[in-house]
Each structure stands twice: as C-alpha cells, then as structure tokens.
Amino acid sequence: MVGDQPETADDGRHVVINGRGTFPGVTDTNIDLGRPLQGDVVDLILDDHRRFEALLRDLRDSSSDRDAVRRALATLHTAHAIAEENHVYPRLRGQRAITEHEAEHGEEEHAEGHEAMLAVLELAGTDTQAFDDAVEELARVINHHLTEEELTILNPAREEVGEELRSQLGEEFASERNRQIDGGCGSAEQIRGLVAAARREGLLDEDDGESDGSDD
Numbered sequence: 229m230v231g232d233q234p235e236t237a238d239d240g241r242h243v244v245i246n247g248r249g250t251f252p253g254v255t256d257t258n259i260d261l262g263r264p265l266q267g268d269v270v271d272l273i274l275d276d277h278r279r280f281e282a283l284l285r286d287l288r289d290s291s292s293d294r295d296a297v298r299r300a301l302a303t304l305h306t307a308h309a310i311a312e313e314n315h316v317y318p319r320l321r322g323q324r325a326i327t328e329h330e331a332e333h334g335e336e337e338h339a340e341g342h343e344a345m346l347a348v349l350e351l352a353g354t355d356t357q358a359f360d361d362a363v364e365e366l367a368r369v370i371n372h373h374l375t376e377e378e379l380t381i382l383n384p385a386r387e388e389v390g391e392e393l394r395s396q397l398g399e400e401f402a403s404e405r406n407r408q409i410d411g412g413c414g415s416a417e418q419i420r421g422l423v424a425a426a427r428r429e430g431l432l433d434e435d436d437g438e439s440d441g442s443d444d
C-alpha cells in the first residue's frame with residue numbers, strides 16, 4: 229500500500245476495476261465505475277469493456293453482492309452504449325472509418341444488451357436458476373458485442389482516425405457517459421424505455437426471448 233492513497237475496500241463486495249485510482253462511488257452501490265474525463269476514445273472504451281468483464285465475473289460469483297453488481301453493470305452498460313451511439317459512432321461514420329451498416333449493427337447489439345440486462349434486473353431473487361440463466365444470456369450478448377466492436381469499430385478508429393480527433397472524441401464520450409451515470413441511466417424504468425424504443429425502430433427481433441439458433 230502506498231502512503232495514504234485511498235484503496236477500494238477489498239471485502240469481496242467491492243469491485244476493484246480501476247487501476248488508476250479511486251473515485252467516489254457513482255451509483256448507490258458504491259461500486260467504482262471510474263470517472264474518466266479525457267483520453268484517447270479507443271482507450272476509454274476499452275477501459276469500460278474491461279469493467280464490463282469484471283462486473284460480469286462478479287455477477288456470476290454467488291459470494292458477491294449480486295444485486296449491487298447488477299445495478300452497477302446496468303448503469304455502466306447503459307451509459308457506455310448511449311455515449312457510443314451519440315458521439316462515437318456518428319463521428320467514426322463521418323470520418324468514413326466505419327460504415328452505416330456497422331454503426332447500425334452496433335446499435336442492434338446494444339439493444340440486445342439492454343434487453344438482456346433488463347431481464348437480469350427484473351428478477352426478484354439473485355440466487356435462482358432463472359437468475360443464472362439470465363446472467364448467462366447477458367454475458368453471451370455482451371461478450372459477443374465487445375469482441376465485434378473491438379474488431380470492427382475500434383480497430384478502424386485506431387487506423388483511420390488521427391490522434392487529435394480521438395482525443396477530442398474521448399472527452400465527448402467521457403462527458404456523456406458520466407452525465408448519463410449521474411442521471412441514473414441504469415434504472416429498470418430507463419432501460420425498459422430504451423428497449424421499447426429499440427423495438428419501435430426495428431433494432432430488436434420480434435421473437436423475443438426464446439433463442440432460435442440465429443447467431444448474428
């Protein structure tokens with residue numbers, strides 16, 4: 229331990245997910261979601277992706293405070309997706325780094341993530357088979373999206389967008405993300421609204437729930 233540097237409590241109930249220092253808890257769960265203010269947009273997005281993975285790991289762990297973890301993940305996932313859709317995807321399209329199809333596909337996957345997240349949030353208990361099943365589906369959807377986004381969106385951003393713009397975009401992404409978190413974007417009510425809007429826009433398949441083998 230270094231001097232009086234505050235540490236996130238290691239009592240097994242806090243998720244230590246930010247190696248660059250501690251920040252005030254930004255949700256009612258006290259789980260640290262980080263609060264970046266600037267940086268290369270690619271790095272900031274990747275930092276959040278690693279946070280998603282840490283939170284998913286804790287969500288699987290029956291010794292975690294799974295209710296706190298699901299609320300933290302809902303908040304971060306929602307804020308991140310909105311910040312990407314409002315700032316990152318449009319600018320990358322404007323730079324011709326990604327196509328309209330890639331941006332729209334990213335939005336479809338965000339919508340699937342919101343739907344799977346809502347299923348986890350709406351379950352009463354966190355120690356049931358239904359909860360485990362919902363977590364498994366959420367992990368599948370999120371992990372698929374992270375992989376695809378890193379390969380088809382972040383790689384072109386690295387290769388085709390200059391450092392200055394990536395840094396400017398980093399600030400825009402971070403400030404929207406933090407504003408969404410502060411506004412309580414991860415409530416079930418908010419996410420229900422996002423899912424309903426996505427369905428109206430045709431971003432979600434109508435055959436809700438039952439997976440039918442379609443894997444795109």
Ligand SMILES: [Fe+2]
Pocket residue numbers: 273277308312377
């Ligand atoms: Fe992302």
Ligand SMILES: [Fe+2]
Pocket residue numbers: 309312334338373377
């Ligand atoms: Fe995304």
